[in-house]
Amino acid sequence: MSQPAGSFQLQIDQVQDYEFRVRFDKPSLPELVVDEPPPLGKEVGPNPARLLAAAVGSCLSASLVFCLNRAKIPVRDLTTNVSVDLTRNDRKRLRIGRVSVELHVAVDDPTEVASCVDAYEDFCVVTQSVRDGLNVEVGIDLRASATPGPPQAEPVTP
Numbered sequence: 001m002s003q004p005a006g007s008f009q010l011q012i013d014q015v016q017d018y019e020f021r022v023r024f025d026k027p028s029l030p031e032l033v034v035d036e037p038p039p040l041g042k043e044v045g046p047n048p049a050r051l052l053a054a055a056v057g058s059c060l061s062a063s064l065v066f067c068l069n070r071a072k073i074p075v076r077d078l079t080t081n082v083s084v085d086l087t088r089n090d091r092k093r094l095r096i097g098r099v100s101v102e103l104h105v106a107v108d109d110p111t112e113v114a115s116c117v118d119a120y121e122d123f124c125v126v127t128q129s130v131r132d133g134l135n136v137e138v139g140i141d142l143r144a145s146a147t148p149g150p151p152q153a154e155p156v157t158p
Contacts, residue, residue: 008025010023010025019045049084049096053084055126056082058080059124063127064103064120066123067120068107071116073108073116078105080103083099083100083101
């Protein structure tokens with residue numbers, strides 16, 4: 001990997017149990033509630049796997065629109081369907097095994113889009129990052145709380 005070309009930060013706060021509030025680094029962006037489905041959470045928001053699927057699908061959609069706009073090909077309609085298969089690894093932990101994306105795009109003349117169809121995926125930051133694998137650095141800061149909070153839910157393995 002080369003030197004960073006930019007960066008951004010998020011803040012994620014636990015609301016209760018498996019429900020979290022995501023605060024983005026731009027005041028114009030609304031907070032997002034993330035939660036696990038039952039039996040772990042209450043599903044008051046999408047879970048991280050769904051957010052990853054949304055990120056891949058919307059990034060591919062935006063990359064295709066960008067390419068078509070640069071080629072001065074008006075997009076009349078675009079719908080993207082994302083399917084995710086969950087699998088278990090050798091330790092029986094759930095993992096995203098496959099993400100399948102199908103873009104349905106309507107343009108005036110489909111024969112004009114060949115160059116975009118060949119190139120747009122390469123410009124999708126999220127999809128290409130996931131495909132190439134990510135360097136995920138993790139740290140944890142353990143500290144005693146000043147005031148005892150509500151008890152944490154016990155982890156449940158689905």
